Amino acid sequence: MTDTPAVREIRQNEDRFLSSDIFESGRYIFPKRNGEGFVTEQTRDVPIYHKCDVLVVGGGPAGTAAALAAARTGAEVVVMERYNHLGGLSTGGVVIWIDRMTDWHGNLVIRGFAEEVLDRLPPEGKAGPDRAIWGVKDEALAKHWRLRTSAFHGIVTWAPTIDPERLKLTSQEMLIDAGCRIVFHSWAAVPIVEEGAVKGVIFESKEGRQALMAKVVVDCTGDGDVFARAGAGFDTDIEEGDVHHSMNTGFMLGGVDMETWLAFRGQQEAAFAELNTMGRDQLGFFQTPYVSWRNDIALFLGPRQSGLSALNVDDITEVEIRSHRFMQAHCDFFRKNAPGFENAYMLLSAPQLGVRHTRRLAGAGRIERSQWGAGVALADEIGVSPSVSPKFPVVSVPYGALVPTRLDGLLAAGRHVSCDANSHGFMREIPQCWLTGHAAGAAAGIAANRGVQPRNVDIAELQATLRKQGAFVREAGESASA
Known part of the structure; x- marks a missing residue:
């Protein structure tokens, strides 16, 4: 039995990326838990399943991009996924509307893996406006595409809808072609931490409990499961009344x-x-x-x-x-x-x-609401996010947002990157997850190849690698208009 739902309508404003209603209703009444006390797990040796250069935990949008980017640096890569497919919420979550990838002038700013994977989908596997009208402000076109989730503030954008099965298959084949090892139906349970650095994870599957060792681990779980359990700091505050924590x-x-x-x-x-x-x-x-x-x-x-x-x-x-x-x-x-x-x-x-939200990394850098109006490329920029409205320029995404403040051997990518609660409203979106995943994978590959900690990766080399892989990364101090 449930109570009568109470409905609270949330209106869109210029600082919100999405508008929606949030529905709060009486809770389903579960039988009361009766668990008390503890049991002691028996000490045992855990067999090592595999050793690799880069382990990506989570095969969602960020994890798929990270695995491909790392493999293209020459690193040996494993991607571990608890379900039977890649793509995460963009496939298994049927979030098949891919949010805006263009700025307010129609320029494609989320590129790299994001551009490549969508380009590889067949014409019948995606729907959206032709490139020729991205950025157009024509009233009739904007009305047409607004109803089809590709026009905002009277401007036509690139925000396609996709066939989730096609995206699953395309993502899978891209990783296989790049030489990645895919491990499906496996759940990372406990990070292996030695002297303040993550060395791998213990995971569960139908084979039981095993270990997977890596030079660098990329946490793409979306909830920060690996970095939180490894002892990294994180934030959990939310923007009250917005949809991004529902x-x-x-x-x-x-x-x-x-x-x-x-x-x-x-x-x-x-x-x-x-x-x-x-x-x-x-x-x-x-x-x-x-x-x-x-x-x-x-x-x-x-x-x-x-x-x-x-x-x-x-x-x-x-x-x-x-x-x-x-x-x-x-x-x-x-x-x-x-x-x-x-x-x-x-x-x-x-x-x-x-x-939409559980934890956000406490990182060496951070994306904050106060930065939205700057439009200037940060020194460690690894990508550019579209802004929430035409009054803002594009937002520079720093490498520091992927790096824990006090934990080595690990990077984080996806919806749990380091940012404030307001910026999380757009940094959690699928294109932004592709962006941060791509950067984290490239950085992890470089770190493994060079034998350095991820926080010590040479930023110039990382940026050059990302550009070579098709990502949009500006020179430090470069600006863009709103």
């Missing part, structure tokens, strides 16, 4: 006609508003669909649920239970009431939980 399980409905739906949404504003009101009244929570890469598939990335922790097993179980109920309720409602959804059916709920 959770959900995404889902897709099939058998729809999205063009019919978009025509209704764009041309019948009063009827669309009435549908939203009816949805809230009947369901207590409500979200309208996003487009996908196909006209006959609708994407739902919510409802976003707040007040729950992605580090608590009961909380994440609760999110899954509620999300599956949300999926059925939305399918039934849309089939009955929404144009284009008359034949809709439940196609897929994401096998991966959509987590």
Whole structure:
């Protein structure tokens, strides 16, 4: 039994990367835990599964980019993933809308791995505006692409939707071609730390408990599981009232006609508003669909649920239970009431939980809200992120945001890089995870090859390597207009 949901609407403003509603409802009532005390694990020898130069823990967007970048430096690379695929939330989490990769002038600024992997998808595996209109401010074009999640602030951008199965396969083949060892269905449990440096991890799989040793470990778990358990500092503060700390399980409905739906949404504003009101009244929570890469598939990335922790097993179980109920309720409602959804059916709920925030690394450098207006390349820039609105220039991402303040042998990439709570709202997005993963992998490969700690990697060599691999990295002090 659950309480009546309370709905709190969060409005978009210029400093928010995404807008959404956060839904808070009464908790699913679990049977009370009755565990007390402790048990003692028997001391045992753990067999070593493999030794490598670079171990990437987590095969999501950041981890896939990191593994490829490290392998292309000549390092021997292993990527460990708990699921049966690469891509993380961009595939298994069905977050198939890839957020903005262009600046407000239409320039592609998140490049490198991100550009390459999308270019390798076949035409039928992605949907978005042609390159010729990126940055265009035409009102009609902006309205058209706004409904298709590729125009913001009246400007057409590159923010495609993709086929998750194509992205899984493409990512996998890119790593195999580069010589990476992929280890699926394996969960890193305990980091191996010696004299203040991470030397590898102990992991669990169907083979039992084994160790994987590496010269450098890249934590791409998204939650900082490796660096937190290894003793690195981290932050957990959040921006109250924003969506970037909420959770959900995404889902897709099939058998729809999205063009019919978009025509209704764009041309019948009063009827669309009435549908939203009816949805809230009947369901207590409500979200309208996003487009996908196909006209006959609708994407739902919510409802976003707040007040729950992605580090608590009961909380994440609760999110899954509620999300599956949300999926059925939305399918039934849309089939009955929404144009284009008359034949809709439940196609897929994401096998991966959509987590936005748990921990953020306490790094040697940091991305902060106060830096957004500068637009100047930091001395250790390893990439550039689009800004949240046209009033800001692009944001310089420093290498220090990937480096722990007091732990060696490890780099962190993905949504848990070092940044403040406000900047995390965009640094957690898939393109930014590709960006930081690419940089961390290149740095890890260089560190392993040179026999130095990641914090001592030569920045000029790293930047040159990233540029050679197609990333967009500016010269120190170089500026860009908003």
